[in-house]
Amino acid sequence: MTMDRLDAVFGALADPTRRAILARLASGDLAVGDLAAPFPVSQPAISRHLKVLEGAGLISRSRRATARLSHLEAEPLRQATSWLARYQAYWDERYDQLDEVLAGLEPKPTDG
Amino acid sequence: MTMDRLDAVFGALADPTRRAILARLASGDLAVGDLAAPFPVSQPAISRHLKVLEGAGLISRSRRATARLSHLEAEPLRQATSWLARYQAYWDERYDQLDEVLAGLEPKPTDG
């Protein structure tokens, strides 16, 4: 249950082709062929990238006629962001006030 | 200059040992030996992990006596978060108001 999905997620994101695939899927579901078109790699290579993304939970797939549509599933990205959030304080002191704002309480004036 | 550091950053984060190293460095700079102690791998293996982290810009290093201290550099983590932020809208509708707040304008009351 507590399987380290972060391994798979970060591993998936480490490849620029896969990040580009996710970026394209953000605009809508796509078939393998459409997805492969802009990339200088073969269709089987894209199929394997999709398999990696699916393994990381970053996409889900469905059938429409002979095509297989890939659908972006951003939840793992949220988990990754959640892990990274631990370090926000190390690069951005605005994090504190941001955190407060997000906490749901009423925002206060920036300066007293 | 626009080198795809995300490859290196996400690649570095894909390894659980390296994530654990970063987590420990969040509490303060550490020498290789101290860093290697809790992990079930050899010292050279840790040295190589540190080299990967350094290559991704995630740590910097300095000498103190014979020891070499590793220091957390979180800026690349910010870049990774920045990339991921593109997808926040897909899992959290609060993203919109968050974005507004972060835009730097003075916070307004939650409700008009």
Added chain:
DNA sequence: GTTCTCTATAACAAGCGTGTTCTATAACGT
């Protein structure tokens, strides 16, 4: 049922990553 389209799998090659052990280098203490 045959054919066409779309996608997945098989089989293979090459490169990279991670781990090991053994050894070299660097800084300090005496």
Added chain:
DNA sequence: ACGTTATAGAACACGCTTGTTATAGAGAAC
């Protein structure tokens, strides 16, 4: 200078990843 401590590098093994081409399978159209 010499020894001790801390870290890096060399050499090697092994598995994983990515890519290729060729082929198989699944569904639609006719």
